[in-house]
Amino acid sequence: MGWPLAVSAGLMERSSRALVAALWPLTAGHLLAMLLVLFPFALLVALVEWQRQIQIGASLLVIGFGIFRLASRRHPRALARIPPTQLGLWSFAVAIAHGAGLMLVPIYLGLCREADLDQAHAAAGTLINANLGMAVLVSIVHATAMIAAGGCTAWLVYRYLGLKFISRSWFNLDTSWAVSLILVGAIALALVLAS
Amino acid sequence: MTIRPDPTFHASPKLAMEAPPESFAYTLLLSPDFSKPDALAVIDVKRGSPTFSRVVHTVVMPNKGDEFHHFGWNACSSALSPLAGHTFLERRYLIIPGMRSSRIYIVDTKPDPTKARIHKIIEPEEIFKKTGYSRPHTVHCGPEGIYVSTLGGGGKDGTDGPPGIFIMDCETFDILGRWEIDRGPQKLHYDFWWNLPRDYMVTSEWALPPQFENGIVPEDLLSNKYGHRIHFWDLRARRNVQTIDLGANHQMALEVRPAHDPVREYGFLGVVVDTTNLEGSIWTWWREGGKFHIEKTATIPAEPAPKDQLPLLLQGFGAVPPLVSDIDLSMDDKFLYVACWGTGEMRQYDVTDPRKPKLAGSIHIGGIVRRTPHPNGKAFAGGPQMVEISRDGRRVYWSNSLYSTWDDQFYPQGIPGAEVMANANPGGGLELAKDYWISFPDGYRAHQIRLDGGDCSTDSFCYPSV
Numbered sequence: 001m002g003w004p005l006a007v008s009a010g011l012m013e014r015s016s017r018a019l020v021a022a023l024w025p026l027t028a029g030h031l032l033a034m035l036l037v038l039f040p041f042a043l044l045v046a047l048v049e050w051q052r053q054i055q056i057g058a059s060l061l062v063i064g065f066g067i068f069r070l071a072s073r074r075h076p077r078a079l080a081r082i083p084p085t086q087l088g089l090w091s092f093a094v095a096i097a098h099g100a101g102l103m104l105v106p107i108y109l110g111l112c113r114e115a116d117l118d119q120a121h122a123a124a125g126t127l128i129n130a131n132l133g134m135a136v137l138v139s140i141v142h143a144t145a146m147i148a149a150g151g152c153t154a155w156l157v158y159r160y161l162g163l164k165f166i167s168r169s170w171f172n173l174d175t176s177w178a179v180s181l182i183l184v185g186a187i188a189l190a191l192v193l194a195s
Numbered sequence: 196m197t198i199r200p201d202p203t204f205h206a207s208p209k210l211a212m213e214a215p216p217e218s219f220a221y222t223l224l225l226s227p228d229f230s231k232p233d234a235l236a237v238i239d240v241k242r243g244s245p246t247f248s249r250v251v252h253t254v255v256m257p258n259k260g261d262e263f264h265h266f267g268w269n270a271c272s273s274a275l276s277p278l279a280g281h282t283f284l285e286r287r288y289l290i291i292p293g294m295r296s297s298r299i300y301i302v303d304t305k306p307d308p309t310k311a312r313i314h315k316i317i318e319p320e321e322i323f324k325k326t327g328y329s330r331p332h333t334v335h336c337g338p339e340g341i342y343v344s345t346l347g348g349g350g351k352d353g354t355d356g357p358p359g360i361f362i363m364d365c366e367t368f369d370i371l372g373r374w375e376i377d378r379g380p381q382k383l384h385y386d387f388w389w390n391l392p393r394d395y396m397v398t399s400e401w402a403l404p405p406q407f408e409n410g411i412v413p414e415d416l417l418s419n420k421y422g423h424r425i426h427f428w429d430l431r432a433r434r435n436v437q438t439i440d441l442g443a444n445h446q447m448a449l450e451v452r453p454a455h456d457p458v459r460e461y462g463f464l465g466v467v468v469d470t471t472n473l474e475g476s477i478w479t480w481w482r483e484g485g486k487f488h489i490e491k492t493a494t495i496p497a498e499p500a501p502k503d504q505l506p507l508l509l510q511g512f513g514a515v516p517p518l519v520s521d522i523d524l525s526m527d528d529k530f531l532y533v534a535c536w537g538t539g540e541m542r543q544y545d546v547t548d549p550r551k552p553k554l555a556g557s558i559h560i561g562g563i564v565r566r567t568p569h570p571n572g573k574a575f576a577g578g579p580q581m582v583e584i585s586r587d588g589r590r591v592y593w594s595n596s597l598y599s600t601w602d603d604q605f606y607p608q609g610i611p612g613a614e615v616m617a618n619a620n621p622g623g624g625l626e627l628a629k630d631y632w633i634s635f636p637d638g639y640r641a642h643q644i645r646l647d648g649g650d651c652s653t654d655s656f657c658y659p660s661v
Contacts, residue, residue, distance in 0.1 A: 004277040011659050012392055012458055073196065074366070075280030080338040083394050083431045084278060094280075163206040163658050167275060172198045172283045 001100070002026040002091050003150035003157075004166055005084075010158045019158055020151075022087055027147040029091025030100070034139035037101030038108055042131040052192060058105045059189035065099045066181030073174050099181050106188030108138045196283045196366075203286045203648040205272045208455040208526045209660035211586050216242075217646040219308045220583075220592060221289060222614055223263040224253075224639040227599040231638060232256040233263040235291065237308050238614070238633055240592075240646075248631045252309040254302055257316075261293025261300075262599060265581075265643050267334030268653055269301075269341060269365055273391055276657040279338040281365055288314060289645065290341055290363070292331035295408065297322050299331060299343075301368050308647060315368055325370040326361040329353045330404055333386050337655070338430070340365040342374060344387050346401060353404035358384040360398075379435030383422040386451045389430055391657050393460060396428040397480070399448045410600040413508060419443035419470055425451075425480065427487045437487050441478065444470045445491075448478075452524040452531070452652070454549070458659035461549045463531055464489070465522040473497035473512060475519030477533060479550050493552040495519065498538050500564040508604050515563045518605070520597050521581050525588040526651050527660075530555065530619065536578040536597055537605065539565045541617065543591075543625050555623030560615065561595060563605060569615060570629050577602065577610035583644040584619075584651040591617045591625065596640035612641035 006026065010019030044054050076097050082090045095101055157165045205211035218241045224234040237252040270284035289302040289311075297319035304311045323329060330347035341363040347353025359381070360374040375381075383400035400422020406412050415421060423445045427437040441448055445466045453462030461481035468475060477493040497514040509515065518537035524530070524546070531552060533542040539562020544552035559567040561575040569575050577595035584591050596602050596610045603609075612635035617625045635641055645653060 002277065008277075008392060008658055011661055014458075014661075077339055077371075080279045080281075080340075081431050082278065083429075084392050085394070090278060163210060163661065166206040166658065167200045167204055170200050170275075170282050172196065174283075 001030065001094060001098075001146065001150065002087070003154040005087060005090070006151070006154035007157050007163075007166065008084075009087075010154070011163075016155070016158065019154055023147055023151050023154070025088030026091040026150070027143055029088040029093075030095045030146060031139055031143040033092045033095035034101045034104060034142055035135065036096070038104060038135035038139060039132070041105055041109060042135040055106075055109050055192040056189065058109055059185045059192060062099070062102050062106060062185030062188070063182050065102050066178050066183075066185060069099060069178035069181060070175065098177060103181055103184055104138055104142060106184055108135060110188065110191070197285060198283070200275060200282050201270065201285050203272075204270075204275050205654070206275050206656065206658040207660045208528075208656050211272060211649060211654060211656070212526045212588065214586055214648060216587060217585055217648055217650070219647040220614075221304070221308075221645045221647070222594060222633070223266060223291065223642040224612060224635055225263050225596065225599060225642055226259070226638060227596075227602060227640050228638075229260040229262075232259050233261045233293070234639065235289065235302055235311065236635060236641075237311055240616075248633060250633065250635065252311060254311050254313065256300060256313070258293075258296065258298060260296055261298055262295035263291060263642055264294040264598065265333050266291040266645065267341075268336060268645070268649070269368075270336045271649055271654040273337055273655045273657060276338065276391060284365060286649065288368075290334045290343070290368075292334065292343060294330050294332060294346070297329045297331060297347075304647070317368065317370065321370055322361070323349065326373050327356055328358055328361055328373070330358065332384075335388065335653075335655070336365060337389065338391065339374075340371065341368075342387070344384055344398070346384055346407070347404045357382045358403075360384075360387060374433055376433040377435055379426070380438050381426045381435055383424075385422065385449050388451045388453050388462070389655065390453055390457050390460065391430070391655055392457045393482075394430045395436070395482075396430045397451045397453060397462060398426045398428065399451050399464060400424055401447055401449060407598065408600065410604050411508070416446055416468075417470060419446060421446040422448055423466075424448065425464055425489060439487065439489050441466065441489070441491075445476065446470055449520065450522045452522055454528045455524065455526050455651070455654075455656060456528055456660045457656055459528060463522060463524060463546070463549070465519045465533065467519055468516050473514055473516035475517040475533075475535060477519070477522065477531065477544070477552060479552075481549070490550065492550050493544060495533070495535055495538075495542070498564070504564045506563065506605055506607050509563070518578075523582045523584050523652050525584050526586050527588060530588065530623070532582050532584060532591055534579040534582050534593060536580050538562050539567055539578040541579040541582065541591070541593060541625065543619065543623065545623055556619070556625035558617055558625050558627055560627065569632060570627050571632055573613075573632060575613055575615065576608070577606050581643040583646060585646060586649060586651070588621070589619055590628075591619050592644050592646075594641035594644060596642060599640070602640065610640055611635075611637075612639045614641050614644065
């Protein structure tokens with residue numbers, strides 16, 4: 001997400017340095033959105049005896065958000081109020097609005113499950129730290145993958161493909177995005193109920 | 196909503212210039228005595244078409260007395276801004292404000308422009324209630340939806356509070372409310388436009404409704420009470436950041452035309468008349484060091500004329516003012532077209548150096564005293580007025596009427612609606628197309644023109660032309 005903005009930054013300043021510079025706030029905003037969503041779950045997971053309920057709740061939340069996105073396709077107008085200079089804020093807001101962070105929750109809770117069982121009797125403090133560490137790791141891996149793909153696309157468009165690629169590469173993914181949220185939530189829910 | 200962006204959305208002005216030429220010209224028709232409903236005419240402008248240069252469809256409105264003036268598309272190339280998230284809109288609906296009634300018509304031009312029809316009507320009460328503004332005027336699609344400038348505030352005569360801009364939802368066409376959060380010293384309104392990546396808006400001033408609805412008020416003009424300021428705004432913060440007074444004698448600072456290429460931080464402003472010598476003028480603004488600057492960069496003098504050939508309003512002056520009523524900038528930011536409605540001239544300026552416009556072409560047609568006929572022999576009443584340039588810059592279209600009550604003061608013999616087209620030489624120079632002449636049904640006058648797929652006073656871009 002956000003690579004067309006990096007292309008714009010590069011072209012407006014006529015410098016590839018500006019393109020790369022724009023990638024940093026885009027990454028930071030995205031990363032922050034992931035962490036903001038995952039952190040509460042990291043803290044909750046310490047409540048080991050409630051783990052199953054938390055996982056079910058999280059799955060339902062993701063499904064619910066997917067249904068909401070499906071019903072309301074409109075982009076929040078607040079996004080359009082963000083000035084082009086505040087790329088970090090834009091990246092943060094758009095990741096939250098799309099549910100990009102929320103989508104990671106079932107994956108994150110799945111990753112933690114084994115560790116949680118092993119440490120079932122460990123002190124709550126240790127457990128929280130371990131889960132916070134996992135939340136940070138999941139967020140960083142996700143944001144790195146996103147920005148590597150976006151950065152490469154931005155660079156290719158800026159250097160080789162040209163601006164025609166901007167309109168040619170745009171597909172309306174709103175529906176598939178909403179459906180994939182529902183799908184991820186449903187899979188997570190099925191796995192929890194089956195275990 | 197579409198799966199792919201509308202093919203008429205272009206990332207940069209350069210890509211818009213390379214797009215296929217226009218097929219249809221939409222022109223607003225006005226019944227000046229309000230005896231008939233206003234209308235939208237759809238004109239075939241495809242070269243080689245059997246109906247070339249003819250009105251092929253007319254959408255007649257259900258009400259009378261709307262007074263159509265300016266209009267715009269629901270979506271344009273600015274939808275390709277990744278910040279706004281409106282990428283999958285269609286350029287499909289024309290937003291047509293009634294300047295006198297404050298009613299807005301949404302006309303659907305798809306699937307075929309020759310079957311265009313009314314999609315929705317927004318009644319004036321809704322606009323009054325939700326915005327406190329009246330007399331909607333210029334329409335642009337932008338980051339937060341559809342922006343509509345107004346000329347009047349609240350109350351019956353539109354003087355209860357200042358006019359401004361309101362926003363409409365770009366899908367449902369619901370009125371969302373006022374745009375301004377801090378208007379600073381802005382009290383009058385006319386045109387507006389912006390630089391999207393640089394995030395600023397520019398607005399201009401005409402007058403309040405009592406100063407234009409029943410005709411020009413000579414006492415107000417001679418005491419310099421019409422608008423003469425330009426305002427610069429932070430687009431997203433909706434805040435006035437700077438206001439520049441051009442000097443009170445520069446009456447009616449109307450059309451705002453920023454450079455299309457967003458990397459260029461300058462633009463033009465047309466001033467109708469200087470009350471010290473009746474000349475019209477072009478101003479260039481630019482941003483430097485975070486501040487906006489403006490200077491007068493071209494003037495068009497008044498032409499002396501015998502008193503008996505002048506309308507009552509001008510007899511005391513013994514001259515015809517050029518009356519710069521519209522300007523338009525070609526998509527490559529190279530040529531500025533200036534309509535001199537009083538003297539009957541369309542001027543083409545080379546503005547490659549924006550602060551030193553050079554006259555590159557000129558066509559005389561109509562005019563208060565000159566009354567130059569079209570090369571096809573037909574009389575062109577009025578003078579060049581609303582001007583629209585094709586995306587590739589090769590064709591320049593214009594109509595002949597300004598505003599019902601003002602038409603009657605400057606052209607008391609009447610202005611039957613007409614639209615002409617000139618071919619523009621890429622190196623400079625203009626020539627009227629002999630085979631392009633649109634006459635409209637009796638009793639109608641012609642105002643603004645829009646081209647399908649966008650034109651030079653509609654589209655704004657988020658990427659530079661590289």
